[in-house]
Amino acid sequence: MSSYLEHRAGGNATSVGDEGVRGNAMRKISKNQIIWAALVLIILSLTFPPYGYSKIHITEFSTSSRLGDFTNEQNIEKPWTFIGYKFIFSEPPNINPELSDKYSKPYRKDTFSVANATDVNIAWRIVTIQIALIILVAVGLIVTSRNNLKGSQMVDPLTKKKPETALDDLINAVYGNPPPARTAKLEDAIEIAYKELLFEQITKEEVTKVAKELYLSPIPYSTHDLALSVALHFFKQPQRKEQLSEVQLFARTALQPWINEKKVVIPLAQSFEATLYKLYKT
Numbered sequence: 001m002s003s004y005l006e007h008r009a010g011g012n013a014t015s016v017g018d019e020g021v022r023g024n025a026m027r028k029i030s031k032n033q034i035i036w037a038a039l040v041l042i043i044l045s046l047t048f049p050p051y052g053y054s055k056i057h058i059t060e061f062s063t064s065s066r067l068g069d070f071t072n073e074q075n076i077e078k079p080w081t082f083i084g085y086k087f088i089f090s091e092p093p094n095i096n097p098e099l100s101d102k103y104s105k106p107y108r109k110d111t112f113s114v115a116n117a118t119d120v121n122i123a124w125r126i127v128t129i130q131i132a133l134i135i136l137v138a139v140g141l142i143v144t145s146r147n148n149l150k151g152s153q154m155v156d157p158l159t160k161k162k163p164e165t166a167l168d169d170l171i172n173a174v175y176g177n178p179p180p181a182r183t184a185k186l187e188d189a190i191e192i193a194y195k196e197l198l199f200e201q202i203t204k205e206e207v208t209k210v211a212k213e214l215y216l217s218p219i220p221y222s223t224h225d226l227a228l229s230v231a232l233h234f235f236k237q238p239q240r241k242e243q244l245s246e247v248q249l250f251a252r253t254a255l256q257p258w259i260n261e262k263k264v265v266i267p268l269a270q271s272f273e274a275t276l277y278k279l280y281k282t
Helices: 002-047 098-103 124-153 166-175 186-197 204-215 223-235 238-244 247-260 266-280
Strands: 050-062 070-085 111-117
Touching: 002 124, 166 266, 186 204, 186 223, 186 247, 204 223, 223 238, 223 247, 223 266, 247 266
Parallel strands: none
Antiparallel strands: 050 070, 050 111
16 A cells, blocks of 8 residues: 555655745745845945934124124034935035025125034944844844744644645545544454465565554555555565566455455555556566
8 A cells, every 4th residue: 555655646745845845945045035135234234324414513704894804603503414325435425505505694795604514424323223123124034934934834733733745645535534543453464465465475574574664654554455565565576576477466366355345445456456467467
């Protein structure tokens, strides 16, 4: 039975396995992309910081001969005002034209005022906030990705059932859903396979070893299902084809009464007959 299911499930199992590998690869790629994107944004935040000013120096002066020359200066404190982003090692940015338009107004024809920002600098607090937000978002995305991966591997806490595999699907198809409990008697299956199917052409030690391995699988064998699966394991080995070419006819003959007595499941019996016919051409 195991050989039959492995043959039927081979394509599906490979596909499922490939999807799992691709899924994990995509998760790893996404994690690496998040980390690299965060590093790039941090570097950009440091190399192109925000510039701004919070103090304005106003100079008032007159060139009137009637009033006489005079100069009056004052500093105005104001909330930090953003100018723009610029490369950290370049000259500080020029003040936007609105500054002069806003603060530089002529009082008379010959009296003027000029406004200039005197403390254009980098807002390191904003840079720190930007970096903290970048790190916070990156960590959040990575943690969410890991939780999604763990969630897909966890047993459903409500149903307590593991996700079904291709082998589970085929067991359900062959035995029904839900499948019955295993009824195989190991020692009886070994005797049947050794004497009635392989006609003692294979050593009993080899038959016993394979039978124990198949018995421990999740397949719900009956005794004759297990015996048939053990025999099929050896009939399919190319190096034993000549050795078993005669007894395979007797094994196929023994199968029909078991089908009539419902001692084996029909898909397994059909697979046994079709495989031996294909391999031995008789």
